Amino acid sequence: MSMAIDKKQSVERLKALPQVQRWREGNYEPGAWFTSKPAEEGGIWGSWGHRFQPNRRGVSLVELNRADRHPIPTEGLGLLADREAGAEPDAPRYDYPLREKYQVWSYNVESLYEEAMSRQWSATRDIPWDKLAPLPEDQERALCQFVSFLHTVEFVPGDTLPFYMARVDPSFSEVRLFMSSQCADEARHMEVFGKRMYANGGGPGMEPGAEALLLFDPRKSVLPQEIAKTVSNVNPTWDFLAYSYFVQMIGEAVVLDFFRFGEFLGRNPCDKEMFRRIMQDEARHVSFGTMRIKYYLDNAPRREREEASEMLHFLASACEASGTGFGLLLQPSAIEPFALLAAGSLGNLDKGWDVVREFWATAVEEYINRCERAGLPRRGRCMLPEEAPF
Amino acid sequence: MANQKVEFPSTQWFQALAARMNEQRAKYQNFGFVTARAVFRVTATAAGNRNFGLVFDGFECLEVRELTDGEIAQFDPDWTMEGDYATWKEMVQNIKAHGEADPDHTLNRLCLLGHPFRVHGEDQTRVDVFYRQLFSFQAFIDESAAVETSFA
Numbered sequence: 001m002s003m004a005i006d007k008k009q010s011v012e013r014l015k016a017l018p019q020v021q022r023w024r025e026g027n028y029e030p031g032a033w034f035t036s037k038p039a040e041e042g043g044i045w046g047s048w049g050h051r052f053q054p055n056r057r058g059v060s061l062v063e064l065n066r067a068d069r070h071p072i073p074t075e076g077l078g079l080l081a082d083r084e085a086g087a088e089p090d091a092p093r094y095d096y097p098l099r100e101k102y103q104v105w106s107y108n109v110e111s112l113y114e115e116a117m118s119r120q121w122s123a124t125r126d127i128p129w130d131k132l133a134p135l136p137e138d139q140e141r142a143l144c145q146f147v148s149f150l151h152t153v154e155f156v157p158g159d160t161l162p163f164y165m166a167r168v169d170p171s172f173s174e175v176r177l178f179m180s181s182q183c184a185d186e187a188r189h190m191e192v193f194g195k196r197m198y199a200n201g202g203g204p205g206m207e208p209g210a211e212a213l214l215l216f217d218p219r220k221s222v223l224p225q226e227i228a229k230t231v232s233n234v235n236p237t238w239d240f241l242a243y244s245y246f247v248q249m250i251g252e253a254v255v256l257d258f259f260r261f262g263e264f265l266g267r268n269p270c271d272k273e274m275f276r277r278i279m280q281d282e283a284r285h286v287s288f289g290t291m292r293i294k295y296y297l298d299n300a301p302r303r304e305r306e307e308a309s310e311m312l313h314f315l316a317s318a319c320e321a322s323g324t325g326f327g328l329l330l331q332p333s334a335i336e337p338f339a340l341l342a343a344g345s346l347g348n349l350d351k352g353w354d355v356v357r358e359f360w361a362t363a364v365e366e367y368i369n370r371c372e373r374a375g376l377p378r379r380g381r382c383m384l385p386e387e388a389p390f
Numbered sequence: 391m392a393n394q395k396v397e398f399p400s401t402q403w404f405q406a407l408a409a410r411m412n413e414q415r416a417k418y419q420n421f422g423f424v425t426a427r428a429v430f431r432v433t434a435t436a437a438g439n440r441n442f443g444l445v446f447d448g449f450e451c452l453e454v455r456e457l458t459d460g461e462i463a464q465f466d467p468d469w470t471m472e473g474d475y476a477t478w479k480e481m482v483q484n485i486k487a488h489g490e491a492d493p494d495h496t497l498n499r500l501c502l503l504g505h506p507f508r509v510h511g512e513d514q515t516r517v518d519v520f521y522r523q524l525f526s527f528q529a530f531i532d533e534s535a536a537v538e539t540s541f542a
Contacts, residue, residue, distance in 0.1 A: 056448045057448055263502075286518065362502070369514035
């Protein structure tokens with residue numbers, strides 16, 4: 001391909017730019033960024049006079065925001081800039097679909113982000129791989145299938161979070177930062193599961209179908225087809241709120257329970273520490289989703305709040321009834337290896353299944369508790385059986 | 391001091407763990423900061439139920455104090471980890487024997503099914519702090535490997 005412009009023309013064009021002409025004429029007087037007053041005084045500089053004393057942890061967003069005399073705006077500016085930045089009148093503004101604070105904020109987003117940064121780890125360096133001990137072949141096979149399943153699960157948020165992140169107004173940078181940290185977490189989980197599969201004499205197991213269960217698949221629903229179809233059309237992509245319920249509050253809550261169970265089942269320091277590290281990350285994601293739903297339901301305009309609450313209850317009933325999220329606990333390729341690991345050997349499978357049954361009851365109770373905290377009371381309405389259906 | 395036996399359960403025992411945590415900032419910094427108000431509850435001891443309220447902030451344990459049952463709510467814990475004396479004793483002895491909890495005696499292992507230990511609280515998102523910062527709490531309890539412990 002040939003360019004329609006040569007180098008000489010390119011140089012001439014650059015020289016013709018007004019600011020370049022000014023500099024070429026020796027006029028180096030700084031522009032509005034230097035001369036303008038802060039917005040509070042009627043200028044177009046952002047804001048001025050901020051000071052912050054580092055605390056024990058350094059400079060944390062929690063204290064930084066607390067010390068700021070300007071509250072976080074309820075509506076984003078549509079600028080690709082800090083929320084207190086100034087702008088020329090003709091600065092480009094963008095119509096971000098998620099531009100209201102109540103649509104994106106979470107009560108604990110600043111502290112969760114700081115915690116996420118503080119607790120980053122390396123799948124290469126921080127797992128005691130040298131302490132991985134050989135397992136009996138049936139146990140290694142079960143563990144490999146279990147981590148193959150979890151490896152697949154990680155694709156769901158990893159593939160979908162950036163879609164929403166790019167739609168959040170940059171005025172709420174804390175939300176974008178947290179979502180970025182979650183993307184990094186999911187990538188690291190995928191990495192560590194991938195490494196574990198190959199590390200101890202086994203290898204990747206079977207594709208487990210986990211992604212479809214998390215994203216709602218009417219083919220695997222126990223709902224009547226007409227209802228399943230309706231719910232399927234209420235797709236998680238239509239609204240960030242529904243997404244937080246689908247993925248962060250129910251999906252990742254179940255996955256958090258899986259990770260806790262992974263630690264429970266681990267027989268050597270390597271597997272134990274791997275799941276302990278991952279569990280910490282996942283618990284942050286669940287906490288963000290839970291407190292984001294609460295913020296929405298506490299702060300949305302009244303009518304929207306009522307409609308959102310109704311929609312979330314509908315989604316919750318549909319998810320619970322159809323096995324979205326908790327369906328992961330009914331997925332043979334995940335739960336059977338789970339039971340075998342809990343049993344310790346094929347000869348003790350019944351004992352392994354007893355542990356899985358207990359685990360189901362714990363997971364359901366914690367899910368209901370989180371719904372309660374989010375302002376979405378499901379106790380008495382939850383369609384999930386309190387006891388395992390097997 | 392290091393060679394003196396400290397009785398479990400007692401404020402002094404948890405203070406010994408806190409002292410070890412506080413003198414190893416680099417180790418705990420590597421795990422990430424901890425922000426939690428925790429209650430460790432030991433039931434069925436010879437003296438009845440014993441509660442110890444601990445305040446963690448940054449990379450340190452700032453406060454350890456014994457609480458009566460009636461004082462727990464005012465302490466406002468994020469989570470309470472509760473188990474009977476026999477299980478606590480077994481865990482502490484196991485940590486001493488192995489230098490850290492073996493696979494059957496990690497906090498998560500003991501708590502997951504609600505027995506023999508149970509983690510609970512008023513607010514599930516605050517209970518989830520236990521899972522979010524578990525690496526640090528496990529390391530904290532594992533410090534008992536270096537504490538000469540006697541049992542009441």
